[in-house]
Amino acid sequence: MARTPQSQQWPPYPHIPIYTGTSNNSGTARSYRSISPIVPSPEILVENQSIQYMAATSTQRTNMPPNHSPVSPATQFTNLSPIWSIPEPLLVPPPEVAQQPPSRPTLHFFHSSQHRVPLETPIIRKSENAEKSPPHPGRKSRLGLGIQDMSSPQSPASIPSSDAAVDKRSSNIAQRIEEGLWRYSLSGNVIKRWLLEILCWLLSALSMATIIGFLIYYRNKKIPNWPGSLTLNAFIAVLSKVSGAALILPVSEALGQLKWSWFQGHSKTMWDFEIFDNASRGPWGSFLLLIRTKVKALAALGAIITLFSLALDPFFQQVVDFPDRWTLQGHSSISRAIRYNPKTExxxxxxxxxxxxxxxxxxxxxxxxxxxxxxxxxxxxxxxxxxxxxxxxxxxxxxxxxxxxxxxxxxxxxxxxxxxxxxxxxxxxxxxxxxxxxxxxxxxxxxxxxxxxxxxxxxxxxxxxxxxxxxxxxxxxxxxxxxxxxxxxxxxxxxxxxxxxxxxxxxxxxxxxxxxxxxxxxxxxxxxxxxxxxxxxxxxxxxxxxxxxxxxxxxxxxxxxxxxxxxxxxxxxxxxxxxxxxxxxxxxxxxxxxxxxxxxxxxxxxxxxxxxxxxxxxxxxxxxxxxxxxxxxxxxxxxxxxxxxxxxxxxxxxxxxxxxxxxxxxxxxxxxxxxxxxxxxxxxxxxxxxxxxxxxxxxxxxxFTETYVSVRWAWLSLPLGLLLLSLVFLIATMKKTAKEVVWKTSAIATLMYGLPDDMQKKITAEAQNRTPRAKAKELKVKLHGNGWRVSSPFPSPRATKSRQYQPPPGWF
Structure with missing residues (x-):
């Protein structure tokens, strides 16, 4: 069928509409609207139990009059109109809606102190604020992951008091920290984008420096008698745990960022995405990554650091020893003879x-x-x-x-x-x-x-x-x-x-x-x-x-x-x-x-x-x-x-x-x-x-025997070596990805930039006799802009019987 050319603001997948509706009792037209999966919508206004959706594009058309006959789905896909008004009797949904619910729930955005997506299918109506507040594509987003902030300070969202109370309770410290980190990740300053990783590396270095300082101070001295039954060995064990945990975080995040860089420039098998993701989470994935990259890529250095970090605790435990040494406690005596004159009998x-x-x-x-x-x-x-x-x-x-x-x-x-x-x-x-x-x-x-x-x-x-x-x-x-x-x-x-x-x-x-x-x-x-x-x-x-x-x-x-x-x-x-x-x-x-x-x-x-x-x-x-x-x-x-x-x-x-x-x-x-x-x-x-x-x-x-502290400095070679290698790896990753979007190990970015629905259906259809993971070893993709481009051909999926009156599924 013929398609109307898309404008600059037209979504890349216009054939996937979003079903919108209202939940009030008045007879209001039901409409369909296409939305791009990568462009966020303006703010949502909830008023009198109605929900206003974020607009998918910057251009809107006036709704049809209520007495206009509804447009069929086939006509909608043909004309590619951004809005289709469907008259609807009061309290009675259209026959096609009543007979068949949507196969996928509509995604609702609530722009408040928290960004939430409710999975439900309410009936909504267009808010007047949406008409008065056009989107601002150039506005800098504070949501992260490349999502544009379409809200306008001139048109704040009107949220019921009950929702505001929920937002207030759920706005905890962890969320504020996370939002702050996302804002830093969008900064043009490379140091700010990697601020958390740098701080973690400094924490690891500080922990190791503290251990070394205590060992230098107590070396060849009596074992310290600290209050609370705290021993030097336990103190070193705690700091070594902190140092190891702080050391592995920047390595993991750098591996996560190299995961996205791996798919830029040339097509790679989709299976590599899971290998990189597993490498940023544990030693087994790091081992597989070494085999995959043949120890020739920058990510292999991070995998080596992850594997060798397993030995950090044993090496720290071997650094300090507590031998028993003899200290002067008193005097002793032994007999000798100068002249021998025993009593004569x-x-x-x-x-x-x-x-x-x-x-x-x-x-x-x-x-x-x-x-x-x-x-x-x-x-x-x-x-x-x-x-x-x-x-x-x-x-x-x-x-x-x-x-x-x-x-x-x-x-x-x-x-x-x-x-x-x-x-x-x-x-x-x-x-x-x-x-x-x-x-x-x-x-x-x-x-x-x-x-x-x-x-x-x-x-x-x-x-x-x-x-x-x-x-x-x-x-x-x-x-x-x-x-x-x-x-x-x-x-x-x-x-x-x-x-x-x-x-x-x-x-x-x-x-x-x-x-x-x-x-x-x-x-x-x-x-x-x-x-x-x-x-x-x-x-x-x-x-x-x-x-x-x-x-x-x-x-x-x-x-x-x-x-x-x-x-x-x-x-x-x-x-x-x-x-x-x-x-x-x-x-x-x-x-x-x-x-x-x-x-x-x-x-x-x-x-x-x-x-x-x-x-x-x-x-x-x-x-x-x-x-x-x-x-x-x-x-x-x-x-x-x-x-x-x-x-x-x-x-x-x-x-x-x-x-x-x-x-x-x-x-x-x-x-x-x-x-x-x-x-x-x-x-x-x-x-x-x-x-x-x-x-x-x-x-x-x-x-008399007393316990002393003996230091075996050779066992610090692995911790200090890993600390130095992690710094080199972090700096190299920062330099390599300086002009890229920083997503690191974000799961939200993976959800946002997943494969299109048609490609998912093709993979599912091809994987009926095999697992999708097996198919992922053959499929080649690369990251192009803000989406994925599939370079491997696929046969057409099996034809599915269309349902005439089923509303189109929502797309995020």
């Missing part, structure tokens, strides 16, 4: 006073003589310290300090052993009696083969250290069978009890001035069978002496640790210190033995700001200590065959029958680490010396 024997062995030293040393020595006592997660320690907090340290100690050394003397078979004095078998030299002179002679200790130039005859009898011998103590073997021999280099030097007193340690004991230990490696095979034994010279050690001690969670930093010994050359004097009385003959000098060790180090460098002990104390070693040195470890357990013959200085002992563990056996065993003995004896009562103490520090 004297025993009256035959009218004379005799010194007794040092029971404290002997008790500990004896466990190393006949066994594996003292063992640490488990305590807590460590061992109990063997010296007095005072640590009130469980973590104590002491500065380096010096103490009188016992040191040990060992040297190999296997080169002094010679294997041979000799017929000489047998002084090592198990059944020999002990006693003085007069009794020893009665020891029998016999033939034996083994390793003899022979120092060239020594006046003493060779002494067998490891070997066996080749024939049986008899003695006052009993017979020694053929094949009896000497497995281990401990030989002091000073006779017992006369303390006469053997082999010039020492072989390798003549520089040690104050030895407690200097001895040689020789032992086979393979037991009785090794002796019969003439296997070479192991031979050591070992010495225990007085010295000064520098310690560094720590005590942590019931675990005591000690480190020896330095050892100082008195290596001054002097005469042999032991002196022996025969004592003859009417009742017995004896030898008076004593140590001829006091022990003084001048250590070169000054510790704890003190000049107490003279360490040592008096001569009687050393005699009491050395007397305890006569219990073992000399001693012999022998056996008669492989089926007989070896026995230890000790206390050989005592007259009478032999002292024999079976050992569960022989620490002097060649297969054991004799050097390590002697070091452990020296440490245990040092602890006895340091544990003497009334000894001086070393004052140290005691620490």
């Amino acid at each position: 004297l025993v009256n024997r035959a009218g004379g006073l005799v010194n007794q062995v040092d029971q404290n030293i002997f008790y500990v040393a004896r466990q190393f003589f006949y066994g594996n020595g003292t063992q640490p006592v488990p305590f807590g997660n460590g061992t109990r310290p063997e010296i007095p320690v005072s640590c009130p907090t469980g973590n104590c340290t002491w500065p380096p300090y010096q103490s009188l100690s016992v040191c040990s050394k060992c040297a190999d003397v296997s080169n002094l052993l010679t294997f041979t078979c000799l017929n000489t004095t047998v002084d090592w078998t198990a059944n020999l009696n002990g006693g003085d030299y007069k009794e020893k002179k009665t020891y029998p002679n016999g033939t034996m083969c083994g390793y003899f200790f022979n120092i060239p130039g020594s006046p003493n005859p060779p002494m067998m250290m490891s070997g066996y009898l080749t024939e049986a011998v008899k003695s006052a103590g009993g017979a020694a069978p053929k094949g009896e073997a000497l497995l281990t021999r401990l030989l002091p280099l000073a006779t017992n009890p006369e303390k006469l030097p053997l082999f010039n007193g020492s072989i390798h340690f003549n520089n040690v001035r104050n030895p407690i004991i200097d001895f040689i230990v020789v032992s086979t490696l393979n037991g009785y069978e090794g002796v019969l095979r003439n296997d070479t034994p192991v031979a050591h010279e070992c010495v225990l002496s007085w010295c000064v050690k520098t310690f560094k001690s720590t005590y942590y969670q019931a675990k005591y640790e000690e480190e020896v930093l330095e050892i100082f010994e008195n290596n001054t050359v002097g005469d042999f210190p032991w002196v022996s004097t025969p004592v003859i009385t009417p009742t017995f003959n004896a030898t008076d033995v004593w140590y001829s000098e006091n022990i003084t060790i001048k250590a070169p180090l000054t510790v704890n700001g003190s000049d107490m460098t003279d360490f040592g002990l008096i001569n009687t104390t050393l005699w009491n200590v050395a007397q305890g070693f006569d219990d073992l040195f000399p001693s012999l470890y022998t056996t008669t065959n492989t089926s007989t357990s070896p026995v230890l013959r000790y206390r050989t200085n005592l007259s009478g029958a032999s002292y024999l002992m079976s050992l569960d563990f022989n620490p002097w056996y060649g297969s054991n680490n004799i050097t390590r065993h002697l070091e452990r003995m020296a440490t245990a004896l040092t602890n006895v010396v340091r544990s003497a009562p009334n000894g001086p103490e070393v004052i140290g520090d005691a620490f």
Whole structure:
């Protein structure tokens, strides 16, 4: 059919009319009027229960007289008249209206403090104000979305009081803010159009700056004790939530604006509209957008920011840590020895006073003589310290300090052993009696083969250290069978009890001035069978002496640790210190033995700001200590065959029958680490010396655990990086869309500029076997001006049966 050319103000879809009517009881003509979907109407006036619609165009025609016959719908579409008057009897609608209601409700605009569209079909009449107030297309709109404000201050709307009360109640703060933002979005100033997004970005930056400021202030400090049980971790969590939420808003709005820019210039699939819209709302849409754009568009940067923003909270949680640190709380103490002078015990024997062995030293040393020595006592997660320690907090340290100690050394003397078979004095078998030299002179002679200790130039005859009898011998103590073997021999280099030097007193340690004991230990490696095979034994010279050690001690969670930093010994050359004097009385003959000098060790180090460098002990104390070693040195470890357990013959200085002992563990056996065993003995004896009562103490520090704030700055890389990228993305979007209408993520704009009805019908008709979403993947559109242009062809929709008397649907 032919159509009349449209004027400049004619709507783009004139074939879609708006049905208008009145709700009063008077007989008033019913009219139809076309309206453009993008041009707003002038204000609406409600008066005497009548509603005045917004005009669709700036030109109007006078209504037909009431007695004029109604125009048919076909004539209306043909003539394209802006107004068609239909006479209508009072209270009786036209037959076509009464028989068939409109398929779509008419959209009514109420221009008041709120813009509302009631979905109803009232009967209206034209207001006189509409005739007197022509529209003003050039007036700047305050409604947003490109809708022109056609209201005129000369013709305000007359609204009933009931509607005014409703508008007053519904005009809340949120609406006022929204209207203000819309007015800013229509501004020509780019900053004002993006003011909300800029403020949100600044809020995010301020939140992050606040977090960083608090971390800088509390770094390496005690955890703050804030009122109300508020913790630093909770404070950071709240600010991180605020920062993340404020950061994602400008990114989302910028993605929404790029959604409209995507369809300008070239046609894109309508499916892209949903992908962009989903990207502005969540990570899944952002992931799809990255795939769609192949990370080549500006919108891909916003999608990346949205995806990485999911990790903001975990990264903020990892920034701060709360380790426990030790702080100084008080003092601790640990014992040390400068001089060792325990109380001397004297025993009256035959009218004379005799010194007794040092029971404290002997008790500990004896466990190393006949066994594996003292063992640490488990305590807590460590061992109990063997010296007095005072640590009130469980973590104590002491500065380096010096103490009188016992040191040990060992040297190999296997080169002094010679294997041979000799017929000489047998002084090592198990059944020999002990006693003085007069009794020893009665020891029998016999033939034996083994390793003899022979120092060239020594006046003493060779002494067998490891070997066996080749024939049986008899003695006052009993017979020694053929094949009896000497497995281990401990030989002091000073006779017992006369303390006469053997082999010039020492072989390798003549520089040690104050030895407690200097001895040689020789032992086979393979037991009785090794002796019969003439296997070479192991031979050591070992010495225990007085010295000064520098310690560094720590005590942590019931675990005591000690480190020896330095050892100082008195290596001054002097005469042999032991002196022996025969004592003859009417009742017995004896030898008076004593140590001829006091022990003084001048250590070169000054510790704890003190000049107490003279360490040592008096001569009687050393005699009491050395007397305890006569219990073992000399001693012999022998056996008669492989089926007989070896026995230890000790206390050989005592007259009478032999002292024999079976050992569960022989620490002097060649297969054991004799050097390590002697070091452990020296440490245990040092602890006895340091544990003497009334000894001086070393004052140290005691620490207590407190929680501190530790900052791991590397975890801020993602939040700060996203903050910077979001700023770049926002600025780039503002620049790219500076000359475009700013709609962002507005749902109203989507409703306003939807596809025309005919295109919607075509899509619906084509999508009977498929979903409209599937069809949207094929349809290409682009944004042209204020509407959509479809570039993909569609077949004509199925013909629908026209309804003659149905009013045309409304169009917005």
